[in-house]
Amino acid sequence: xxxxxxxxxxxxxxxxxxxxxxxxxxxxxxxxxxxxxxxxxxxxxxxxxxxxxxxxxxxxxxxxxxxxxxxxxxxxxxxxxxxxxxxxxxxxxxxxxxxxxxxxxxxxxxxxxxxxxxxxxxxxxxxxxxxxxxxxxxxxxxxxxxxxxxxxxxxxxxxxxxxxxxxxxxxxxxxxxxxxxxxxxxxxxxxxxxxxxxxxxxxxxxxxxxxxxxxxxxxxxxxxxxxxxxxxxxxxxxxxxxxxxxxxxxxxxxxxxxxxxxxxxxxxxxxxxxxxxxxxxxxxxxxxx
Numbered sequence: 145x146x147x148x149x150x151x152x153x154x155x156x157x158x159x160x161x162x163x164x165x166x167x168x169x170x171x172x173x174x175x176x177x178x179x180x181x182x183x184x185x186x187x188x189x190x191x192x193x194x195x196x197x198x199x200x201x202x203x204x205x206x207x208x209x210x211x212x213x214x215x216x217x218x219x220x221x222x223x224x225x226x227x228x229x230x231x232x233x234x235x236x237x238x239x240x241x242x243x244x245x246x247x248x249x250x251x252x253x254x255x256x257x258x259x260x261x262x263x264x265x266x267x268x269x270x271x272x273x274x275x276x277x278x279x280x281x282x283x284x285x286x287x288x289x290x291x292x293x294x295x296x297x298x299x300x301x302x303x304x305x306x307x308x309x310x311x312x313x314x315x316x317x318x319x320x321x322x323x324x325x326x327x328x329x330x331x332x333x334x335x336x337x338x339x340x341x342x343x344x345x346x347x348x349x350x351x352x353x354x355x356x357x358x359x360x361x362x363x364x365x366x367x368x369x370x371x372x373x374x375x376x377x378x379x380x381x382x383x384x385x386x387x388x389x390x391x392x393x394x395x396x397x398x399x400x401x402x403x404x405x406x407x408x409x410x411x412x413x414x415x416x417x418x419x420x421x422x423x424x425x426x427x428x429x430x431x432x433x
Contacts, residue, residue, distance in 0.1 A: 146176070146177045146178075146181075147174060147175070147176055147177070147181075147185065147186070147189040147190070148175040148176065148177050148222075149173075149174070149175045150172055150173075150174050150189050150190065150191040150192065151172065151173050151174075152170060152171070152172050152173075153171045153172065153173055153225075165231055165232065166202070166205065166231070166232050167229065167230065167231050168199055168202065168205055168229075168230040168231075168232075169227060169228065169229050169230070170193070170199070170227075170228045170230070171225060171226070171227050171228075172191070172192055172225070172226040172227075172228070173215065173223065173224075173225060173226075174186040174189050174192070174212070174223070174224045174225075174226055175222055175223050175224075176221075176222050176223075176224070177222070178222075179220060179221035179222060181222075182221075183212035183213065183214070183224055184212070186212045186224035186226055187210055187211070187212040187224075187226055189226075192210065192226050192228070193207045193210065193228045194207065194210065195207050195208065195209065195210060199230045199232075202230075202232060204232040204343055205230040205231060205232035206230060206231065206232065206341055207228050207229070207230050208229050208230065208231050209228070209229045210226065210227070210228050210229075211226070211227050211229075212224045212225070212226045212227075213225055213227075245345065246297045246340070246342050246345055246347045247297045247298060247299050247347055249297055251294055251295060251296035251321065251430040252294070252295040252296070253292065253293065253294050253295075253321040253430075254291075254292075254293040255290060255291070255292060255293075255323075256290075256291045256293075257288050257289070257290060257291065258288065258289060258291050258355075259288040259289070263282050263283070264282065264283050264363055264416075264418040265280075265282050265283075267416045267417060267418050273363070273365060273416055273418070275365070275367050275368065275369040275371075275395055275399075275414070276367055276372075276373070276395050276396065276397055276398060276399040276414065277369045277371045277372035277373055277379065277382070277395050277399040278371060278373070278379050278399065279369035279370070279371045281365065281369075283363045283364070283365050283416065283418070289355050289356055289357045290323075290355070290356040290357075291353065291354075291355055291356075292320060292321060292323060292330075292353070292354040292355075292356060293351070293352070293353050294320065294321055294351070294352045294353075294354070294429065294430065295349065295350070295351045295352075296349075296350055296428070296430055297347050297348065297349055297350070298337075298347065298348045298350050298428055299347055299348075300348065301337045301339075301348035301350055302426060303337075305426040305427065306335040306336075306337070306350075306427065307335075308422065309332050309335065309422045309424055309426075309427060310332055310333070310334065310335050311331075311332065311333075311419070311420070312331075312332055312419060312420045312421060312422035312424075313328045313329070313330060313331050313332075313360075313361050313419045313420075313421055313422070314327060314328065314329070314330045314332075314421070314422070314423070314424050315327060315328070315421035315422060315423050315424075316423060318330065318424060318429070319431050320354060320429045320430065320431070321429075321430055321431075321432065322431070322432050323356070325354070325356055326358075326360065327360070328360040328361055328362060328417065328419075328421065329356055329357055329358065329359075329360045329361065330354045330355070330356050330361075331354065331355040331356075331357075331361050331419060332352065332353070332354055332422075332424065333353045333354070333355050334351075334352070334353040335350070335351065335352050335353075335427075336350070336351050337349060337350040337351070350428075352427065352429065361418070361419050362415050362416065362417050362418070363415070363416045363417075363418050364413050364414070364415060364416075365413065365414040365415075365416055366392075366413060366414075367394065367395045367397070367413060367414045368392035368393055368394045368395055369382065369392050369393065369395060370382055370388070370389055370390070370391070370392060370393065372393070372395050372399045372400060372401050373398065373399030373400060374400070375400065377398075377399070379399075382395075382401055384403050385403070393405075397414075
């Protein structure tokens with residue numbers, strides 16, 4: 145397993161300029177000694193640039209990808225074309241102007257609405273969602289909510305901090321991109337980042353997705369069932385007029401019931417917190433739009 149030769153094909157170079165970036169491509173012809181070596185040996189051959197290496201003619205252009213593929217004029221599986229793609233940022237400033245730091249740019253925010261059914265079986269402590277009579281029931285939310293997508297540039301990014309916050313609701317009131325979010329009304333659904341280099345500056349482009357409900361992400365459970373509790377706390381079938389009920393019956397908070405209940409949504413509704421809470425400190429969420 146070895147490489148016989150590595151030669152750059154200057155005629156295969158490509159350069160492209162867009163509004164703020166410049167892309168360059170270098171192409172190499174690599175000849176292996178054995179057909180079993182394959183593309184990976186060619187890609188890792190001595191003389192082939194690695195990801196992150198600077199372009200020899202433009203130091204600000206860094207190699208973003210290296211790909212190897214069989215040459216079309218080779219039938220023996222020995223010759224490969226290796227393509228190295230570079231990209232750099234272009235400054236549009238006039239002489240004497242100070243370069244804008246990537247981290248000083250305004251965040252990008254997007255607002256949209258979605259509706260989906262979310263089903264939960266346990267609360268944030270891991271206990272099963274159940275009526276006061278001990279009857280376990282899955283709970284669903286199926287209401288529209290606001291989706292807030294935020295993208296911003298940061299000088300640093302702590303993966304552990306973001307990972308701990310994903311899947312949590314905000315423990316206290318917070319303002320994100322000018323939108324006031326009450327405690328437990330925001331759910332951080334997703335977070336991600338990519339490491340970028342612009343000139344001599346390395347930074348992170350960070351993305352967050354927050355789902356916002358005006359009445360919080362607490363789940364409401366209708367406290368009614370065919371099972372309840374007697375005065376001693378024992379689990380028993382709910383009976384009305386000495387007969388077992390065949391439909392869920394409103395229960396009191398202690399699991400007992402009344403044969404003539406006063407139907408009140410507040411009285412016969414249990415509120416469960418099903419998502420863990422997090423302060424979202426350390427995420428550097430922008431307060432203004």
